[in-house]
Amino acid sequence: MDMLLAAIPQILQPHMLITIFAGVAAGLLIGSLPGLTATMALAVLLPFTFGMDALQGLAALGAIYMGTIYGGAFTAILINTPGTPSSIATTFDGYPMAKQGRALEAISAATIASVIGGIIGVTALLVLAPPLARLAVAFGPAEMFWVAVLGLTLIASLSSDSLLKGALGGCIGLILGTIGVSPVGGETRFTFGIPAMQGGVSLIVALIGLFVIPEILSMAARGRAALSAPSDMSLERFNFLPVLRKVISKPVNIIRSCVIGQVVAIIPGAGGNITSLIAYNESRRASKEPESYGKGNVDGLVASESSNNVMVAGSMIPLLTLGIPGAPPDAVILGVLMLHGLRPGIELFTESGVLTNGFILSMGLAALMMLPVGLLGGRLVYRSILKTPHYFLIPTILIVTILGTYALRNNVTDVLIMLGMGVAGYFLRIIGIYAAPIVLGLILGTIAEQGYTQTILGGMADAVPQLRLLDNVLSQILFALVLLALLSALLPRLLSRKQGITGSGPTPPGNE
Amino acid sequence: MIQRINSDLAAGALGLVVFAVFWFNRGTLSPLSGMFPDAVLMVMLAVSGALLVKGVLRADIRPAFPDGNAGRVALMIAGLGLWWLGIRYVGFLVTSTTLFFAIALSLSRTVETLSTRRALVCAAAAVIVVGGFYLVFTQILYIRPFRTPLP
Incomplete structure (x- = not known):
């Protein structure tokens, strides 16, 4: 507590406040550009922190991280393109809201949810770090496999017009994820004789291609931008307070999403993309109006944005206590810690306690700054995107996506893969296979494969090695959750069929 | 006239093509590297088959070009x-x-x-x-x- 109190005056110094403000603004700008991820933003801006002291440098990167994750929501809402992978679930309701002329309401709700999520995440990091870190250590290969399978069951829910097509999309994502070097055997697989494929299909490349290009092709085909007319969205008529009241009037939705975000965030490798999808799905299941999700329900947007912003601070728990990055951007933070001679572990909370607490508090401050920066910056982004004619917007988005894809690995082949996957994604969408299950399969493939293969390897001497997957209580609980998730996805369909309800069913989230 | 497609048959056929492309390019993978992709491909084969059957029995027909042009x-x-x-x-x-x-x-x-x-x-x-x-x-x-x- 003494160290926490000692850290407060340090982060309230003017130069620290300016640094955090600038970090959030820069993060917001970069995060709102499709293809520029939080990891890339941190990596690119890292050299600018070399001249700073340890606390200022860490605070700057923490603020950029916060701003980037939040910034991803802007393009997710305005052009159905997640600026960062964490914003996939934000597109599901954010974009339909924008199409209904409620873009500013969506941006405001995302901002409020992000601020609340950010603050809750920082509080949890301060209070719960040691016990939650101990829980994360208990997740072995079998548990990680079940966590991945649990995530994969979301595929069924994500493509609610056809479970089979959702499953096929997930399988396509999983098999694309096996391209390149096997994570366990070390062999090169499915490269089709192309050396550049040895590195596998980058998640970001697939994400940009599958989410951006089909939308571009669709906009070009319609001969107009996908957003509704500016007259529907007068800035003057917009009032922030009703949105605030609407968001905080459903505290259970926010708390549930934040708890999910916090629990998933401490599992190394899980990341914000999974966090927001699970939180979104649980919000929909718990809702009295599940059919309105995917059609502009603000609760879905709040669930996604609050959970992915909890993840920013939440993923720092394994990083600061164990030195294991909870998400890819954390690896950059780890590098900065090492650069300043700081080693993760208990010493970070004792010998360097003031610095560590200052860093954590600075993220809380960054979360608070998202409110003014987001609401002002959001209007600027909104205005510029809305007022740009579609014939300039389409090639401009293409320029950014091409440059962003190339910049990931300085690889022209990535651009080809991105464009190819995007064109394929457009035609897949026509036959009812949407981007979300494919991307989810791609994300979870490596985690599932590592967990499964390592567990089976450990049970090679057993008569039935597969039984090792259910060897302990935690695995059994996760398995039960998988069954529950499957049943809750299947039962409503079976019941509606039994009752003779006809029609195409609810629009798949994110696919409208 | 609006052109329409049987999306179940199309999805099933696509699944079979993806299955074939990966199955016939798996080469000689060791069990360690092949265990997981094989399982995924088998699931994909089953799902594609189910989609083909559904495409025949209860087809989902939709516009081939919903965006118009x-x-x-x-x-x-x-x-x-x-x-x-x-x-x-x-x-x-x-x-x-x-x-x-x-x-x-x-x-x-x-x-x-x-x-x-x-x-x-x-x-x-x-x-x-x-x-x-x-x-x-x-x-x-x-x-x-x-x-x-x-x-």
């Missing part, structure tokens, strides 16, 4: 292909400026008639947007430029 989609796809080839073999600035101009001019025809003024505006936008992003990426973010004959 298939010609513009084909043109855009050709443009994307040209864009990549240009970046790869000519240069980012030259290719992107040219294609930005061509796409902007072509799409602007859907809302207003072609004119010299419109063409000049599109050309100016192409130079400013492409040049601006190129400078930001190469000079501020220090992304290594594309290694092609032209910038």
Whole structure:
């Protein structure tokens, strides 16, 4: 507590406040550009922190991280393109809201949810770090496999017009994820004789291609931008307070999403993309109006944005206590810690306690700054995107996506893969296979494969090695959750069929 | 007339094609590396089969081009292909400026008639947007430029 109190005056110094403000603004700008991820933003801006002291440098990167994750929501809402992978679930309701002329309401709700999520995440990091870190250590290969399978069951829910097509999309994502070097055997697989494929299909490349290009092709085909007319969205008529009241009037939705975000965030490798999808799905299941999700329900947007912003601070728990990055951007933070001679572990909370607490508090401050920066910056982004004619917007988005894809690995082949996957994604969408299950399969493939293969390897001497997957209580609980998730996805369909309800069913989230 | 497709049959057929492409290119993988992809491919085969059966028994028929203009989609796809080839073999600035101009001019025809003024505006936008992003990426973010004959 003494160290926490000692850290407060340090982060309230003017130069620290300016640094955090600038970090959030820069993060917001970069995060709102499709293809520029939080990891890339941190990596690119890292050299600018070399001249700073340890606390200022860490605070700057923490603020950029916060701003980037939040910034991803802007393009997710305005052009159905997640600026960062964490914003996939934000597109599901954010974009339909924008199409209904409620873009500013969506941006405001995302901002409020992000601020609340950010603050809750920082509080949890301060209070719960040691016990939650101990829980994360208990997740072995079998548990990680079940966590991945649990995530994969979301595929069924994500493509609610056809479970089979959702499953096929997930399988396509999983098999694309096996391209390149096997994570366990070390062999090169499915490269089709192309050396550049040895590195596998980058998640970001697939994400940009599958989410951006089909939308571009669709906009070009319609001969107009996908957003509704500016007259529907007068800035003057917009009032922030009703949105605030609407968001905080459903505290259970926010708390549930934040708890999910916090629990998933401490599992190394899980990341914000999974966090927001699970939180979104649980919000929909718990809702009295599940059919309105995917059609502009603000609760879905709040669930996604609050959970992915909890993840920013939440993923720092394994990083600061164990030195294991909870998400890819954390690896950059780890590098900065090492650069300043700081080693993760208990010493970070004792010998360097003031610095560590200052860093954590600075993220809380960054979360608070998202409110003014987001609401002002959001209007600027909104205005510029809305007022740009579609014939300039389409090639401009293409320029950014091409440059962003190339910049990931300085690889022209990535651009080809991105464009190819995007064109394929457009035609897949026509036959009812949407981007979300494919991307989810791609994300979870490596985690599932590592967990499964390592567990089976450990049970090679057993008569039935597969039984090792259910060897302990935690695995059994996760398995039960998988069954529950499957049943809750299947039962409503079976019941509606039994009752003779006809029609195409609810629009798949994110696919409208 | 609106063209329609049996989306279940199409999805099932696609699943079989993806299955075949990966199954016949798996080579001689060890059990460690092949265990997981094999399982996924088997699931994919089963799901594709189920979709084919559903396509015959209870087909989901939907419009083949829900966005309306298939010609513009084909043109855009050709443009994307040209864009990549240009970046790869000519240069980012030259290719992107040219294609930005061509796409902007072509799409602007859907809302207003072609004119010299419109063409000049599109050309100016192409130079400013492409040049601006190129400078930001190469000079501020220090992304290594594309290694092609032209910038």
